[in-house]
Amino acid sequence: MNLAELKKIVVEGNKELPRRDLVKYSWGNVSGIDRENKLIVIKPVGIPYDELTVENVSVVDLNGKILEGPLNPSVDLDIHRALYEHFPKANAIVHTHSTYATVLAQLRRDLPCFGTTHADYFAGPVPCVGELTREEVEGKYEWNTGMAIVRWFEEHHVDPAEVPAALSPFHGPFTWGSDVWDAVHKTVVLEEICKMAAAMYSIKDEPAPLPQYMLDRHYYRKHGANAYFTNDDYGSGTMIKR
Template identity: 70%
Template sequence: MTVQELKEIVVEANKELPRRHMVLYSWGNVSAIDRDKGIIVIKPVGIPYDDLTTENVSVVDLQGNKVAGEKNPLNPSVDLDIHRALYENFPECNAIVHTHSTYATVMAQLHRDVPCFGTTHADYFAGSVPCVEALSDEEIIHDYEWNTGMAIVKYFQKYGISPADVPAALSINHGPFTWGEDCWDAVHKAVVLEEICKMAVHMLAIEPDWQPIPKVMSDKHFYRKHGANAYFTNDDHGHGMVHNK
């Protein structure tokens, strides 16, 4: 894939967020990495989605520096270092989505994991979507964005969570992050995460002590779509859902 093609995909994936009612104003971003070329393409800071183009989307190297030869004067998203921390530590991750979608952010602000209450959740995530641990005062004051990403990484490492099996996390007091093998996969998961958080908020309002579905059912739904023995593979996982319109 050329750099221009990657730019086109990242631009369209970012524009998909307001189409799916996932963002207001410029509250969110999509990025993608090309590990062979050593670049990350990401939404610039503060630019409205309607104004995003391949000419002004940001292209940086893996250290976050603007790539020589790119003429865009705009700075990359302030969240770039969060994305960089995930890319550096989750090698199966090729695209990342961050939003402040309402229900996922409610769960993040409540410091709540998203339990697997039903098969909709289990189709996409192998167990609870975690709300990761809070940053220390020092981590907030210094290198806040990098430490925000590393809080996700450290949580997954601490609890042995596979980022391929649970491709999402809630950043405490902040909001959701999802990732995937490409932009469409990551955006699709962001939309699904918001929907299951909406269900969870309503369920917990009705019955605060409601329990997740049995693990045997959760595993059945997840692994019939994912992994070496998957057999329900013709489903819409979002791949190319915008690019092919």
């Protein structure tokens, strides 16, 4: 994929967020990475989604240096950079403040796998990662926010390609994927399963999670070498063909 194509897809991926009612105003960002040419394309800071174009989207190098675009890149750029540096299979990242995922993040609660909808996309619970220290907040805050996510996956020996999402405490959700549409798709799913979980918690304080054997069956029938349920819109398709 050349840079022009990546810019177009990142612009369209960002515009998908308000279509799916995942953002208000400019509360979120989508980025994509060209690993071969070492470029990141990301939404500029504060721009309304309906004003975003291939002419004003931000292009930066892996160190965050601005290469193209008239506006500064998203203030969350360094979070994206940290994840790209440490999650080599992530080629796109999405961050929102969608209501239900952010509620769990503000409660500092993990999202257990309660049902098969979750298991179709994530091979286990979606974590709410560790809180930042005062020094981390007052220092390289955005970079440290990304590294808190990286640390959780490293410390818990979880493959970020199998659980491609995390909740940043007090902040909100992040998802990543093999391409922009994959990452956006997972953001939509994450918000929906967080909404389901919130309804469950309103009925029962500690609902039982899905049994591991059922979680595994649902996840691996769509992922991995023996997947057989692959003919759906997972990660691409309906959104890109508007």
